[in-house]
Amino acid sequence: QQQVKQSPQSLIVQKGGISIINCAYENTAFDYFPWYQQFPGKGPALLIAIRPDVSEKKEGRFTISFNKSAKQFSLHIMDSQPGDSATYFCAGGYSTLTFGKGTMLLVSP
Amino acid sequence: NAGVTQTPKFQVLKTGQSMTLQCAQDMNHEYMSWYRQDPGMGLRLIHYSVGAGITDQGEVPNGYNVSRSTTEDFPLRLLSAAPSQTSVYFCASSYGLKAYNEQFFGPGTRLTVL
Numbered sequence: 001q002q003q004v005k006q007s008p009q010s011l012i013v014q015k016g017g018i019s020i021i022n023c024a025y026e027n028t029a030f031d032y033f034p035w036y037q038q039f040p041g042k043g044p045a046l047l048i049a050i051r052p053d054v055s056e057k058k059e060g061r062f063t064i065s066f067n068k069s070a071k072q073f074s075l076h077i078m079d080s081q082p083g084d085s086a087t088y089f090c091a092g093g094y095s096t097l098t099f100g101k102g103t104m105l106l107v108s109p
Numbered sequence: 110n111a112g113v114t115q116t117p118k119f120q121v122l123k124t125g126q127s128m129t130l131q132c133a134q135d136m137n138h139e140y141m142s143w144y145r146q147d148p149g150m151g152l153r154l155i156h157y158s159v160g161a162g163i164t165d166q167g168e169v170p171n172g173y174n175v176s177r178s179t180t181e182d183f184p185l186r187l188l189s190a191a192p193s194q195t196s197v198y199f200c201a202s203s204y205g206l207k208a209y210n211e212q213f214f215g216p217g218t219r220l221t222v223l
Contacts (some may be wrong), residue, residue: 009149031209034208041217042216045213047210047216049209051209089151089152092208095207095208096167096206097154097212098154099152101151102151
């Protein structure tokens with residue numbers, strides 16, 4: 001099975017801190033790596049995504065770092081806010097997406 | 110645009126009953142898919158479709174049937190519900206099958222099988 005392994009399972013960060021979620025993939029054919037954000041009772045929504053030909057992508061407080069040789073990528077949330085409290089899923093694919101198991105982030109006020 | 114809509118929001122079934130989860134999108138997307146979300150298991154692909162009349166299996170297709178008669182609709186059928194099918198089901202759509210096409214998710218259907 002083509003897996004995307006995500007850690008940690010849950011994360012508590014103080015307001016203003018940096019949240020870091022890590023993912024690792026196995027299939028070197030994957031050419032697209034999105035992160036989805038899901039609030040309770042809602043469907044996931046695309047947050048940010050990266051292709052393997054770049055090492056970093058930044059959108060506002062959200063940054064993806066990508067290490068192609070290690071087959072790893074991570075999401076960094078700078079200046080974390082209580083409104084960022086949600087479940088985050090990393091994914092990889094070239095046609096259908098394979099999702100990680102998710103990280104529940106709680107940003108304490 | 111309503112985006113991706115799903116009905117019902119909640120459903121309780123008894124073991125062996127059948128039901129259809131409805132999904133519709135108004136974005137003229139060719140690609141539609143069904144996922145199930147279970148605690149600690151993430152999102153797992155059940156079935157997907159790349160256009161009317163074309164469907165294929167995902168990671169966990171057993172116990173589920175799909176069909177795609179129109180671009181807009183992609184219903185998911187449980188023929189004989191089992192407790193293992195208790196889950197939250199999400200429908201998603203995107204412009205095309207390629208992974209770089211953003212997937213738009215519906216609000217989900219929470220299904221309990223007793």
